[in-house]
Each structure stands twice: as C-alpha cells, then as structure tokens.
Amino acid sequence: MDRRFEAVDRRFEAVDRRFEEANQRFEAIERTLASHSEALARHEKALRRLETGIGSPGHRFEEGFEEVVRATIEEFSGVGPLRAERLVLRDAEGELFGVRGQSVEFDAYVHDGRRFLVEVKGFAEPEDVLNFHRKMEFAKRHLDEPFEPLLIAPYAWRKAVQLAKELGVRLLMDADQDPSEDQ
Template sequence: MSLDWGRLEEVVERAVRRARSDELREVADAVKTLADYMKTGFQETNKRIEELNKTVAELAKRLETHGKILEEHSKRLEEQGRLLAELTKRVEEHGRRLDELTKAVAELKVAMGSLGRRWGRDLERTVLEIYRDALEKRGVEPGRVEKFVYTDVDGRFMRPGTRIEVDVYIHDGGLYLLEVKSHAELEDVEWFAEKAEAVEKILGRKANRLIIVAVNIDKEALERAAQLGIDAVYGAVIE
C-alpha cells in the first residue's frame, strides 16, 4: 500500500502560502524543506513497499509452483508404490508357481528314472533278440542272459562305491559277459573291459568270452574292442 503524497503536498502548499502571506518566510522555507524531505522519504518508502510487494508476489508464485511440483511427485510416488505392490504380488505368484514347477520336475525325474530303467531293460532284451542268431553262434542263449550288479563299497576291485553292472550268461560251466548298447562308443568299450576284469575277480573265474552287442558302433570303438579281445556284435559301423 503506497502513501497519498498528493494530498499531503496540497496541505503543505497551503501552509507555505499562508506562512508567506503572513511574512513568515523562514518558517515557510523550513516547512518547504521539511516537505521536500518527507516527499523524498515517502517516495523511497513507497518504492521499497512496491519492491517488497513484488518480492512477496514472486515468492507466492514460486511457492505455488513448488506446491504443484510436490503434488506431482506425491502422485508419482503413490503410483510407484502401487506398481511396486503389484510387482511384489506377481513375484510372489511366480515364486509359488516356480515351487510347484520344481516339485513337478522332481516328481517327473523320479518317474522318468523308473521308466528309464524299465526302458533300459526292455531295450537290452530287444537288442539281444535282434542279434539272437549271431549270439547263438557264439554259444549264448539271449533268453537266459541275466543282469549282474555289484557295488564295490570298500573299493576292493574298483573305486569305492562304484556300481558294476554287466549282463551274464552261464552255461555248461562257461562264463559269458555281455554289454548291450544301442550305440557303442570308445568309452563304452573301455568301461566294459574294466568292469569285466572286476567281475572276473569278484566271481573268482575267468570269462570265456566278452561280447559287446550294439545296434551301432563307432569305428574307433570297434577297433578298440578288437585290441582288448572283446567280440563285437553290431548292426552298423559309424565312421
């Protein structure tokens, strides 16, 4: 709010005119000087008041702007909180489903392991039947081949805990050890040779013949079998 200097100046002028008319020039000059000083002071005060009003208005505008920004940030935080809650819920749901899937996979592994063992036995019987003629020429009756399983717990014959599993055919005092594979590789031949040696020690007798029966056999596996004295019965050689 500014001061009404015009009205005040009018009052001072009347006082000066009256003082001059009464020949009180010194008083009139003093009043005039005082009036000029007051006018300058009032003008300076008004100027400062206007500047202060502008500053206050600017601050108010800034506060309003900051208020809007703060309100926007609050809305964003609220939205982010909602999204975080939703994401947490989804993560929990995925975690639950993952637990269920893990359990299902574990159950499937058990089932597949059992099924795999059954398939393995059926596959061996099937392969033996496929090569029945070749085996009978070697003195082996496929229908009488049995599974020999031994776990070397204390490591007397192989590494401790090794599971030794081969097919065995015994007839008229003869011992035949067989390894049946759908596809025989070099490692299969060498592993069969190691197992056969251990079985001979376990049974305390030498095998009459070692036979590996395979639908397909790698060329290097066939060559290695010949080197180890293993007879190979097979359908095809894989180069």
C-alpha cells in the same frame, strides 16, 4: 537473437546426445544379434550332425538290433543249456569308481557251460568299450570262474570296434553295418 540461437544449439546438443545414446544401443543390439546368429549357426550344424547320426532311428535300430539278436542266438547255439541273469557286484573298496560300496552292474551273466558277461548298447562308442573293459577287469578279480566279455551293439563307431579288438572284447553287431566314422 543470440540467446535464442544458444538455446537452439543446446537443444540440438541434447538431441545429438540422444541420437548417440540410441546409436550405441543399436550397436549393442547388432552385436547381440550377431552373437545369436553365430550360436544359431553352430546349433544348426550340431542338429544336422545329430539328424544324420540318428537317421530314421526306429527303423535303423530295429533292423540292426534284430540282426544282432540273430547273431547272438547263432553264437550261443549249442552252448547250452544256458541261463542268463542280471549280475550286480558290490565294489566294497571303491576300486572301479573310487567310491566305496558302489554297484557294478552287468546286463547279463550267461552260464551253464561257457560263461559270458554281456553288455548291451544301442550304439557303441569308444568310451563304452573302455568302461566295459574296466568292469571286466573288476569282475575278473571278484568272480571265481573265468568268463568271456561280450558287447552287443547294432551299431558302433569304427574306433570302438578297433578298441574292442585291441582289448579282447568280443563285439557283436549288425554284420551288414559298416562301423560309423567318428565325428
């Protein structure tokens, strides 16, 4: 009888070990699920911010861009006859990017009268203003004629608008749009 009880005890101990191993696996799965739930919550929050920022992109961008184009036409009316062309300068010494021979591109070089170097963005962020300003400084050292920097963007972060003013970059944007708060 004692041997049978010992055999049953060993079986119960084996079953207990299996239950303990299963319990450890379930706890690991619960930790993984908790981690995934936290990541999912962060992604949902980021997605909500993205949806809020984009809104109805086609409609908002189209209306804002149309207004900026009208403002640009008004800005340049009477300046002409104008010629606008894409401008690419070669950074032979690597001044701008730290790599020799890179291209420095401008969306438009408007000339025949006043001269403008133009950058076009769908949405201006502070980094865009800073990059454009760096490109302007590079262009000042490599172009013979003076020019005016002009950044065209239907929408912009408020900090980008402030930075453009500080750096002397004219920013044309939809006049009806209040610059967006940075997030």
